[in-house]
Amino acid sequence: DTGVSQDPRHKITKRGQNVTFRCDPISEHNRLYWYRQTLGQGPEFLTYFQNEAQLEKSRLLSDRFSAERPKGSFSTLEIQRTEQGDSAMYLCASSLNTGGGTQYFGPGTRLTVL
Amino acid sequence: EDQVTQSPEALRLQEGESSSLNCSYTVSGLRGLFWYRQDPGKGPEFLFTLYSAGEEKEKERLKATLTKKESFLHITAPKPEDSATYLCAVHYSGGGADGLTFGKGTHLIIQP
Numbered sequence: 001d002t003g004v005s006q007d008p009r010h011k012i013t014k015r016g017q018n019v020t021f022r023c024d025p026i027s028e029h030n031r032l033y034w035y036r037q038t039l040g041q042g043p044e045f046l047t048y049f050q051n052e053a054q055l056e057k058s059r060l061l062s063d064r065f066s067a068e069r070p071k072g073s074f075s076t077l078e079i080q081r082t083e084q085g086d087s088a089m090y091l092c093a094s095s096l097n098t099g100g101g102t103q104y105f106g107p108g109t110r111l112t113v114l
Numbered sequence: 115e116d117q118v119t120q121s122p123e124a125l126r127l128q129e130g131e132s133s134s135l136n137c138s139y140t141v142s143g144l145r146g147l148f149w150y151r152q153d154p155g156k157g158p159e160f161l162f163t164l165y166s167a168g169e170e171k172e173k174e175r176l177k178a179t180l181t182k183k184e185s186f187l188h189i190t191a192p193k194p195e196d197s198a199t200y201l202c203a204v205h206y207s208g209g210g211a212d213g214l215t216f217g218k219g220t221h222l223i224i225q226p
Contacts, residue, residue, distance in 0.1 A: 004157075033213055042118075042201050043158065045213025056212050091157050102148065103214060105157035 002026060004106035006092050012112045013082055020078045021109045025094030032075050033103060034067055035091040036060065043091050043105075049075060082113045117141050120202050120217035127224050130191050135220045137202030138184040147185050148214060149178050150201040158201055161187075192224045 005024045013019050025032045030051050035043035046065070047057045051072035061067075064082075069075040079086055089110050093103040121136045139147070146165055150158035162171040164180040171178045175196065177188040187200055199221050203214040 006157075035213070040218065042203070042216025042218050043214070045215070048212055058213070102146075102160055102163050104160055105150070108155075108157045110155070 004092055004094055004104055006090075006106040006109050008109060009107060010110045010112075012114065014114050015082060015084060017082055018078065018080045019082060019111065020076055021090055021092075021111075022074060022076050023092030023106060024074045025092070026104060029094035029096055029104075030072065031095045031097065031101070031103075032069055033093040033095070034075070034077050035093065035105075037089040037091055037108070038087075046077075079111075082111075084113050087111055087113045116217070117215050118202060118204055118217035120200075120220050122220060123218070124221040125223070127189075127192055127222070129193060129224055129226050132188070132190045132192070134189070135187040135200055135222070136184060137187070137217055139202075139204050140183075141204055141206040141215070143207035144204060145207055146205045147180055148203045148205070149176075149185070149187055150203065152199045152201055152219070161200075189222070192222075194224045194226050197222055197224045 007022045033048040034046040037043040045058050046061050047067050049069040052069050064080045067077045089108045091108045093105045095101040095103045117140050119138050148163050149161040152158045162178040167182045169180050175190050179186050199219040201219045203216040205214055
């Protein structure tokens with residue numbers, strides 16, 4: 001399978017705990033994006049990387065959220081001190097080079113904060 | 115004000131009954147308009163990219179068109195397996211972020 005993969009697919013945690021998600025993009029894609037999707041809404045942009053550089057952050061990305069892409073391959077998204085409002089589907093996408101390029105999405109990680 | 119508006123929010127059709135979904139956008143400096151299909155509990159699946167007014171793309175029973183302010187996804191003789199949420203997204207140069215801006219989607223149900 002050469003598509004975008006995400007791990008875990010589901011995560012249940014208690015409020016106040018930290019969680020980390022992983023995304024492996026399509027191998028030749030140098031751009032990687034994180035989105036959040038809540039029920040009945042379209043995905044909302046959080047942040048993106050070109051190679052290992054994090055180039056843009058949405059104001060939706062509070063200080064409790066941090067993303068990394070060491071070596072420009074896989075990426076991790078960490079949420080510290082989770083809140084119930086963080087419950088959502090976290091989606092990763094990747095694309096080739098310049099803006100306007102088609103983004104291909106992974107299956108998502110469903111986070112439930114109790 | 116929403117930058118991408120999709121209508122209708124939900125649509126129920128009989129198998130074989132053709133229809134169109136609408137996506138209107140208010141952004142300027144459009145760099146691409148994208149259609150995705152999303153099944154429950156899964157990530158969006160890419161369907162089409164359109165870059166300029168007048169452009170059309172087709173795939174099986176689906177055809178996407180683009181004008182200066184809106185796009186249509188035409189579904190011809192749909193089958194039950196076409197049931198899904200169809201998402202429209204834009205990438206534009208006026209925004210600060212390089213991510214896509216999505217509409218809320220149209221939930222399509224095709225009844226046998």
